[in-house]
Amino acid sequence: MGNRAYGRVLRRREAIFATRNLLSSCLVAFFLLRCNDGNVQAFQSVIPLKSSRGIILSAAPQSSVPAPIGVTAETVTFPNTGLSMEVLSAKSHSSSSSGPDNILAALSSFFWPKVRRKQPLVFIHGSFHSAWCWAEHFLPFFAARGYDSYAISCRGTFPSPSPNQEASITINTHAADLRDFLRVAFPPSEQDTPQPILIGHSFGGAILLKLLEQPTPSPLRGVAFLCSVPPSGNGPMTARFLKRDFILALKIVLGFVAKKGAEWDWLCQELFFSPSLPPDLLRKYKKRLKKDSVVGIDVKDFLKELPVLRADGATGQGRWVKEVPSRLVIGAERDKLVDKEGVEETARFVDAEPPVFLPTAHDAMLDPEWRLAANALLQWLNAMDQAVKK
DSSP states (O other), X not given: OOHHHHHHHHHHHHHHHHHXXXXXXXXXXXXXXXXXXXXXXXXXXXXXXXXXXTOEEEEOSXXXXXXXXXXXXXXXXXXXXTEEEEEEEXXXXXXXXXXXXXXXXXXXXXXXXXXXXOOOEEEEOOTTOOTHHHHTTHHHHHHTTTOOEEEEOOTTBTTBOOTTOOSEXXXXXXXXXXXXXXXXXXXTTSTTOOOOEEEXXXXXXXXXXXXXXXXXXXXXXXXXXXXXXXXXXXHHHHHHHHHHOHHHHXXXXXXXXXXXXXXXXXXXXXXXXXXXXXXXXXXXXXXXXXXXXXXXXXXXXHHHXXXXXXXXXXXXXXXXXXXXXXXXXXXXXXXXXXXXXXXXXXXXXXXXXXXXXXXXXXXTTTSTTHHHHHHHHHHHXXXXXXXXXX
16 A cells, blocks of 8 residues: 555544544533433532531532522531521533533533633522522523522521521621621632622622621622612612502512512512513412512611611712622613612612613513523623633
8 A cells, every 4th residue: 555545544544533532522421411410410610618617518408499400409507507508509511401502511611621710600589589599590591601600598588497487587697698608618718719709689689788898708709789679778669669659569568568479470470570471480480489488588677787878978889899899780671679760779889880771570580581681690790701811
């Protein structure tokens, strides 16, 4: 055989081997994706919760809902308070068994495992909710785009019962629990501890504001507020609702004080969701809201602890704004609980750019158009990543 013919044979063999290796890698990735049961994650790169200071980690014994595929449920017990907190997490580059975005992310991590890790995200829910509301869409969405994503279930919700069995929880207690979680998840004593990005929805935004009144265990990269209760609380908004739409104000009182918003389909949909939300999802979400609404917020205490009362006297803004590099505020055009003035108030208080208003209802992360909110957050996150690269 001549040299030229022999060269062609070698090149042909190399092409065959390369193709076979590529197909084998794809088959392995596909197999791992199909075998992922939501507990054993493929392509793990999440930062594990640290078992320090006597912290007890375990698989969640009960959850408000079975975790979606690609989402892991854990219980973190804090001996200093006795709280057992549910934490749902989706690992960057992990994926569910279907969906082009998730499969693409998993394959990219398989072939390019040394891609720079992005800052982790921590989601904080509002009243009548727990971590499940983020697990439906947001946790898998952001994990598929390289962000280790966590959602906590606050004290008093179904998956995180209060050890003291209080009828209501103070805002400072919620903030202290969040601080405990951050200390465990991102230990300040360790080298290369990432700077988390915190996202609060509704009353979760108020919890976030209270957290920021004191130094966090480790520096934060950014904070975002989604349909957040403003720093002045619900009082001024209630007054505006009474003046603008008395019937809506009565529905809000009926929904939250009497807790009928977690019992009556029509009221649940009007207060939290868009009219286009399918009936089966409405019933599914309403059952979860009811489980998580047994223990409420200590409203009287909250009035004494309003974030606006701790504002900088010269600027009227949070005293912490210069310590957090990036801040985002998002509102919803169809929100029946937090009005435009409340969203704008939050943006001024945190010294953010003018707020983004999306055509969704209050529960933007569960809305049929939830991707609008997710993409607004993603655009902000991408801008932060670009700023770091520069």
